[in-house]
Amino acid sequence: MTRHVYSCPLRWSDMDAFGHVNNVVFLRYLEEARIDFMFRLAPGDGSTSFTGGSVVARHEIDYLRPLVHRHEPVTVESWVTKIGAASMTIAYEVKDDQQVYVRASTIVVPYNFAEGRPRRISAEERSVLEEYTDRTSDQQATAAVAA
Template identity: 30%
Template sequence: MDQFIQQHAIITEIPVAWGEMDALNHVNNVVYFRYFETARIDFFSQINMMADLKETAVGPVLSETHARYKRPVTFPDTLLVSVNISDVKEDRFIMHYRIFSKAQQAVTTTGTANVVMFNFKTGQKAKLTPELLAALEQHKVAE
């Protein structure tokens, strides 16, 4: 766990809720996308993207998302969800998620999201600001 924490600058801790398990007694597949969403919003808040959205009406939308399930997760557990960035372009980037189970001491799930910047006033794609580009570069992984 310590190695996982040292490898990632931004980690969101999420407790597994009993109600997130399905009839097969493991966390339902759709819940992982909620975990990704929680980590994504936490990441965006930490790099001030959410504050920028309120001021400029320019913010992130998902164009694609993916999950790979490596190990089942069950209640009780606490998960650490990391976010890294790659493929930064002028109007988009890719987020990479890794979910680490404290109970299993292992990565259980990985995922990605293609994020496109969007101007909610005009309904058009938008460019990343220089400030957001710099913040994303700080969390970039090798492509």
């Protein structure tokens, strides 16, 4: 299983009055990493895979520790934990070399904006997503919530 790695800079405007990254800003970090991830998945060569739109159906975020301002970027690792017929779940860790600050997941739905409705994940997209799939992390998260 491969993880997508995105280097995310911290901006001065990301900080709140207490000097750490505001909780809402983490959604922006996840968005930046997810968009980078999806654009890198697009196979090119005339393929239409990953070229249409998508919408976010759900976010879940666990804030593990505060992230204070610094000049070094954080790393956002992304991978797939579930592939359905018309949705996928992407998991993330926002971290540096020493610690993990946030664990999160997003349910993404491929969307046909011209028709105004969700669309199914193609066989080619599923094949590419499988390379980034780790279902054990999704099962572990579910078990932790149930405990």
